Amino acid sequence: xxxxxxxxxxxxxxxxxxxxxxxxxxxxxxxxxxxxxxxxxxxxxxxxxxxxxxxxxxxxxxxxxxxxxxxxxxxxxxxxxxxxxxxxxxxxxxxxxxxxxxxxxxxxxxxxxxxxxxxxxxxxxxxxxxxxxxxxxxxxxxxxxxxxxxxxxxxxxxxxxxxxxxxxxxxxxxxxxxxxxxxxxxxxxxxxxxxxxxxxxxxxxxxxxxxxxxxxxxxxxxxxxxxxxxxxxxxxxxxxxxxxxxxxxxxxxxxxxxxxxxxxxxxxxxxxxxxxxxxxxxxxxxxxxxxxxxxxxxxxxxxxxxxxxxxxxxxxxxxxxxxxxxxxxxxxxxxxxxxxxxxxxxxxxxxxxxxxxxxxxxxxxxxxxxxxxxxxxxxxxxxxxxxxxxxxxxxxxxxxxxxxxxxxxxxxxxxxxxxxxxxxxxxxxxxxxxxxxxxxxxxxxxxxxxxxxxx
Numbered sequence: 380x381x382x383x384x385x386x387x388x389x390x391x392x393x394x395x396x397x398x399x400x401x402x403x404x405x406x407x408x409x410x411x412x413x414x415x416x417x418x419x420x421x422x423x424x425x426x427x428x429x430x431x432x433x434x435x436x437x438x439x440x441x442x443x444x445x446x447x448x449x450x451x452x453x454x455x456x457x458x459x460x461x462x463x464x465x466x467x468x469x470x471x472x473x474x475x476x477x478x479x480x481x482x483x484x485x486x487x488x489x490x491x492x493x494x495x496x497x498x499x500x501x502x503x504x505x506x507x508x509x510x511x512x513x514x515x516x517x518x519x520x521x522x523x524x525x526x527x528x529x530x531x532x533x534x535x536x537x538x539x540x541x542x543x544x545x546x547x548x549x550x551x552x553x554x555x556x557x558x559x560x561x562x563x564x565x566x567x568x569x570x571x572x573x574x575x576x577x578x579x580x581x582x583x584x585x586x587x588x589x590x591x592x593x594x595x596x597x598x599x600x601x602x603x604x605x606x607x608x609x610x611x612x613x614x615x616x617x618x619x620x621x622x623x624x625x626x627x628x629x630x631x632x633x634x635x636x637x638x639x640x641x642x643x644x645x646x647x648x649x650x651x652x653x654x655x656x657x658x659x660x661x662x663x664x665x666x667x668x669x670x671x672x673x674x675x676x677x678x679x680x681x682x683x684x685x686x687x688x689x690x691x692x693x694x695x696x697x698x699x700x701x702x703x704x705x706x707x708x709x710x711x712x713x714x715x716x717x718x719x720x721x722x723x724x725x726x727x728x729x730x731x732x733x734x735x736x737x738x739x740x741x742x743x744x745x746x747x748x749x750x751x752x753x754x755x756x757x758x759x760x761x762x763x764x765x766x767x768x769x770x771x772x773x774x775x776x777x778x779x780x781x782x783x784x785x786x787x788x789x790x791x792x793x794x795x796x797x798x799x800x801x802x803x804x805x806x807x808x809x810x811x812x813x814x815x816x817x818x819x820x821x822x823x824x825x826x827x828x829x830x831x832x833x834x
Contacts, residue, residue, distance in 0.1 A: 383416035387431060389473020390452075393480060397467045398433065398448070403530050403546040405446060405726065406435045417447055418579060420504040422496060426489045427452040428506065430548070430579060449548050449589055451483035451493070462486055484544065490522035490534050494542070497575040497592050507578050507586070514574035516540065516592070530725040540574060541595040545588060545722075548579070551729045553588035555722040558634065558697060567633035569626050570718050571596065596719075598711045602704035603752065610756025610763065617770035620749070623707055624774025626716035627745065631698065631738045631779055640696040641735045645687030647695075652684035655795045662802045668816060669801055675823035676794055683791040693788060695735035700724060702741040703748035742782045743792035745771060747800065747818065754814045794822045 387394075395411045398404050417430035429450040458466060458479045465485035470476050483489045496508050498516045510516070520537030532544045545553060556576050563572035571593040578586040600608075602623060609616040643651065659676055663669045686693065699706065700723030708717045723732035746768045753764035772783050782789050800815035 383419035383429075385473055386419055386475070387414055387416040387429070389470040389475055390429075390480065393468035393470065394431070394450075401546075403532060404448075405530075405547055406433070409435045411435055415445070418505045418581060420506055422451075422503065422506075423489075423492050425454050426483050426492060427454060447548050447587075449544065449546055451489070451544070453481045453483035453486050453489050455479050455481070484532055484534060485524050487522050490524065491519070491536075493534075494520060494522065494536055494540075494592075497542070497577065497590075500575075505579050505581055506589070507580055508575070509577065510575040511573065516574055531722075535595050538597045539595055540592050542590055542592045544590045547725065548587045548589060549729055550585040550587050551733070552586070553591070553722060553729070554697075554700065554732055555720065556588050556591050557733075558638075558699075558721040559591075559593065561637040561697075562630065562633050565633045565637045567630060567637075569630050569633075569716070570721070596708050596710060596717060599708040599717070600711070602707040602709065602716075603748070605709060606704055606749070606752040606767075607756050610752065610758050616763070616767050619709070620767040620770040621774035622714070623709075623716050623745075624771035625777050626707070626718065626774075627699075627702070627741065627771075628775040628778035630718055631696070631741070634698065635696045638697045639735070640694060643687075643693045643695050643737070645690075648687035648691075648693065649684045652680040652791065655680045655683070655791060655798075658795065659798050662798050666801050666805045666812075668805075668812070669798070669819065672819050672823045676798070676819070679787075679791045679794045679822065682787045686787060693737050693785075695737050697733070698736050698738055698741045699744075700732055700736070700740070702744040704745070704752060705748075737788055737792070738779070739782060739785065739788045739792040742772075742775065743789060743796045746793055747796045747815075750818055751814055754817075759817070790822065793818075797822060 391414050394414060398411060399406055399409060411433055413434045415432040415434070417432055419430075420428040422428050429452060430447055431450060432445045432447050434445055452467070453465070454475060456478060458481055462481055462485060465482040467480045467482065469479055494516070495518065496503070497510065498518065500508050500510045502508070517537070517539065520539055522534045522536050525533045525535060531546055534542045534544070536542065543555065556573055559570045559573050562570045573591050573593050575592040577589050579589055580586045605619060606616055609619070656677060659673060659680070663673050699718060699721055701720065702718070706718060706720045708719060709715065710717070749764045749767045749771070753759050753761070756763075758764070772781060775782060797815045797818040801812065801819065804812040804815060
């Protein structure tokens with residue numbers, strides 16, 4: 380820590396300006412009040428691994444005090460022109476005075492060195508690199524940085540592996556490492572099994588997951604792209620949705636086999652309904668358009684709590700946690716669906732993301748995703764989303780219980796997801812607010828006719 384402090388002091392003016400501009404920074408452009416070093420490790424000459432705590436001037440629910448971020452900093456005397464977009468700056472004092480500091484993952488040479496570390500298990504300072512015993516990771520795979528990530532960064536190596544680098548990190552095993560490893564042990568092949576990973580082991584705290592290397596599903600497209608492609612040519616999507624429902628149910632069944640499950644009785648169901656009600660009230664205060672629907676939406680949560688009062692219980696297990704069409708990949712060669720990105724909603728605390736939940740949480744996320752696809756694909760007002768949702772549930776029911784047979788549980792989770800979307804769109808994409816508000820209007824009335832809600 381004593382060596383990290385002067386290093387960070389010299390980098391602080393550059394990072395304070397650079398961090399808020401990064402898509403994965405949870406502060407959403409908010410000014411930074413201060414930085415504190417957690418750990419600094421030289422992975423190789425010219426590549427610095429830095430863990431730093433960031434204190435933002437204005438805190439949001441998605442940006443807790445002293446968030447810890449993982450940075451990979453490249454260091455050169457002169458930056459080649461092709462790396463100029465990755466420039467962070469040049470410190471004016473300290474151990475890196477006058478040198479050029481830049482985003483290291485953008486440099487193919489440095490990204491390749493990171494892969495080499497993952498190929499050879501071991502420790503380097505506080506960092507521990509691990510690999511599955513049967514994983515054969517080829518050397519000299521050409522890396523390329525992906526540009527579409529929001530909360531993390533990813534690099535693909537030779538179309539063979541993909542490395543996800545978690546940016547905001549904390550103590551504990553990330554579900555995106557824990558769940559795919561557990562699924563691999565059950566023989567479930569719907570989720571790419573981790574080949575290698577690395578963690579930070581710091582005194583007095585649990586190890587924190589920093590990155591995971593998994594097989595890259597070359598030649599695949601995500602469900603969002605496929606749904607919009609079908610909509611663009613007015614093609615039917617029900618067969619794909621049905622197959623996707625089957626795949627999700629297989630994963631849920633394997634997760635229930637691999638990891639502990641629990642039963643939600645009256646206290647747990649009431650707490651779940653109360654948490655949903657609190658989110659509704661907070662959102663209604665922030666988004667006036669939601670206020671006229673509060674009473675009707677609360678009915679969904681009251682109905683959930685009433686299950687417990689009636690002596691009913693519901694099963695809970697580990698779930699994906701942030702399931703939507705973009706988290707499902709279909710391989711072109713065989714039409715097989717796979718699921719990715721088991722991190723859950725990164726804005727939520729790790730302890731909450733690791734808590735067993737009803738599978739209805741995942742199902743509701745996918746049902747809402749069909750609604751979004753219909754809106755973007757200019758099919759709102761048609762029966763496209765309704766047919767896709769019904770087909771998804773039919774496919775799910777071939778392996779698991781049909782979610783439509785528990786309409787109260789499903790409606791509560793779909794309502795909770797739509798409320799979350801209202802707050803997100805109001806803050807970040809106001810032009811999209813009509814999409815979740817359309818669902819709010821629907822969910823607030825006429826819900827007893829069917830467990831899957833038509834647009």
